[in-house]
């Protein structure tokens with residue numbers, strides 16, 4: 376019965392996908408794609424830097440432009456997802472941090488700050504359809520949304536300490552906004568990657584579903600739950616709740632870039648990043 380119901384909705388969704396989605400051309404950069412469902416007003420923002428949606432400067436700039444366009448168009452919701460079948464996002468593109476060009480390194484971190492501020496503070500309701508692995512920066516993006524739906528058998532978490540990296544304060548605040556403090560602290564210090572089941576159990580994600588289509592439907596349902604809520608009151612409430620986290624970064628943006636640049640340039644950190652990149656490449660062979 377339940378699967379018949381789900382199938383009914385699936386059919387509905389693929390019909391919607393075919394008939395109602397139009398691209399938001401101004402927001403569709405090379406590395407992201409935005410489609411708006413004309414019936415519901417919900418925008419699907421898809422990261423499309425394959426194979427792993429590594430967050431490099433270009434993808435971050437496209438993401439920011441897309442989020443801003445979705446806001447300008449007063450969409451009813453923003454669903455963040457991936458064009459890959461197995462990876463939501465591999466997090467920050469480590470090649471941006473390894474033997475970096477110093478000016479680009481600053482722009483890179485600045486772009487990440489801006490994407491986080493735009494997504495975490497978005498006036499439009501946000502949800503992530505996590506259709507693949509979501510380590511580190513990928514987890515940051517998903518956790519910045521208000522609702523998360525994940526597919527089974529993937530992993531998600533802030534694994535920075537496992538890489539010898541200290542996650543910045545605003546990564547940690549984002550996590551703490553989602554998880555109970557003690558669980559957040561334990562996971563952050565361990566650099567824990569949660570399986571989909573574990574993530575559901577601790578509340579890092581809100582629902583597990585079998586397919587991306589179902590994930591999109593669940594995200595739409597989340598937005599529909601605001602149908603009787605005043606949108607301005609809704610946004611002001613969210614803004615108040617997230618205000619301190621955002622203000623902290625806004626006040627320290629320049630210092631935060633400096634901290635990042637100085638951390639990344641340390642010889643020991645460069646060495647670790649080099650080894651890590653090598654290990655990823657070896658694994659791929």
Ligand SMILES: CCCCCCCCCC/C=C/CC(=O)SCCNC(=O)CCNC(=O)[C@H](O)C(C)(C)COP(=O)(O)OP(=O)(O)OC[C@H]1O[C@@H](n2cnc3c(N)ncnc32)[C@H](O)[C@@H]1OP(=O)(O)O
Pocket residue numbers: 426427429461462464465466467468469470508510511512513534535538540541542543634635638639652655656657658659660
């Ligand atoms: C108090 C001081 C405060 C100072 C503040 C400083 C703070 C610094 C903070 C910096 C924060 C960093 C957060 C991050 O996001 S770091 C990135 C973390 N990401 C990861 O650890 C993920 C690594 N990747 C994987 O685990 C796997 O690749 C995957 C995502 C599970 C996918 O696995 P799959 O088997 O499908 O794919 P492959 O592993 O074969 O990868 C395919 C190719 O992609 C390359 N790759 C993968 N991930 C990255 C990456 N993050 N960056 C760059 N490149 C990546 C991989 O090497 C393969 O490349 P190839 O085809 O050329 O071999």
